[in-house]
Amino acid sequence: MPSSRSRRSQGASTLERWHLWCGLVVMVFLLLAAASGIILVYKKPLIHLVMVPQAELPADYDITQMAVQLDVIATRIAPAQRDLIKAPNPEEPYWTLTGIDKQQIQLLAIDTLEPYQHNLWLLDIFAFMRILHTELFTGVIGEGILLVSGVAGLFLCISGIILWWRTKRSFRWRWVFPRHISARYLMHYHRHSGALASIILVVILLTGSIMLWQKLVSPLLSPAPSTLLPNHLEQVIPSNSADAAPSQFLLAAHEFIPDGWPTYIRLPAVNAPDASIRFRLPNEWHPNGRTSVKINSANGDITLSARSDEVSPARRLVNQLYPLHSAYGMNAVYVFLVFLGGITLIWLSLTGGISYFKKRSTR
Incomplete structure (x- = not known):
């Protein structure tokens, strides 16, 4: 034995x-x-160092200025080139626009809203590495x-x-x-x-x-809890839904999350009537936040996700997976x-x- x-x-x-x-x-x-x-x-540090070394978020930059600029971006740039819009923040002091194909990325200067043109090869490298990864x-x-x-x-x-x-x-x-x-x-x-x-x-x-x-x-986990506010559009957007400007959707969403900073913004499209705005709450690890507001431009319904700082401990743990893996935020x-x-x-x-x-x- x-x-x-x-x-x-x-x-x-x-x-x-x-x-x-x-x-x-x-x-x-x-x-x-x-x-x-x-x-x-x-x-993010490499983009700042190589592409936008002078970029800085103005100390007085607020949601009102962001809303005005969002209207300009929506007017100047075709929907296919701005399928996903990321608002400026202190770590990324520029607008980031991602096209429908996920490969086309533009960075817009806060002061002029003109695309940065220097060292665009860096964005291509990051897009390549992201898909590979x-x-x-x-x-x-x-x-x-x-x-x-x-x-x-x-x-x-x-x-x-x-x-x-x-x-x-x-x-x-x-x-x-x-x-x-x-x-x-x-x-x-x-x-x-x-x-x-x-x-x-x-x-x-x-x-x-x-x-x-x-x-x-x-x-x-099961889908995150949310609250539906039916036919609420007239109370937050004082105009016909078909004529609502992107800024109105952003400002309306911010009323529900007044302490949040907008991160990802999706505007209504032909086959997607929802305007979706995600917010990062104070001291939240996740760089893009996990709290969102959706406004249906067709019927006025508003869907509010549960605030990321009010969900269950298990949900909070799941929300930390991305920052723990990527180190972003x-x-x-x-x-x-x-x-x-x-x-x-x-x-x-x-x-x-x-x-x-x-x-x-x-x-």
Whole structure:
């Protein structure tokens, strides 16, 4: 009968095999997700530095000025080029317009409402990286691959910690930050770097996997509660709905969320009569907010979502998935940790993969 030590050794050997083959299967997909993700982490600062270095939100900029500018934008720019409008905010002091195809993005200066024309290649890079990061340029298939890869990545983190735990006493910082990289010690780098970054990697992989699960499989929670105010249009928009200006929809929505700052704005279209305005509440992590007001321009119905600061704890936790995964809206320390997590994931993929193929070539 095998001893307990023998059984532990066999169990570790089995876990090591599962860890190895799981890592090899998803290595390329995790590499692509990590490489694109680390570029997207600093998207806003890079845009500010490279494209709009002088942009700044005026101290007196308010909803009234925003409403006036929204009318000008709606008049100047075709609906297909402004399918989704993002209002200016202190972190992004410019209007952001996204076209129907999701690839066409324009940034408009607050003072002139003219498009920024310098270094537009940066927006193309970010658009490319976003699609690569979220769907691998294959739509639903890519999202499914990323979901499986994210779950596999969680298994790799947990199994890696279990395997490393036996040798935790040998931890040395030189394995994490080597002065000179040697092929002989690739697995040392792999084990100790993975152990050190395990917590932030679990957060990134878990939040990304849950968001994909919610999109592809089933939401974790029922739809967010909302309140319907039927035939309310005449009370908030003092004109015929067909003639209502975009500013009227924005100002009417702001009456219901007076302490919120507008983020995403969708104006009524031919086949979509709802005007939708999302708000970020004070001290909310989510950079785009999770509180919205919809106004149906055809019948006057107004739909109010529950305020994000008044929903259940479970709903609040789900609302934090995006900022925890992307680091958008978070402080500089957390942003850097997410960036470092992406770098580490690339490092783990390379050291693990190269070490395996190097061993195989020497047999």
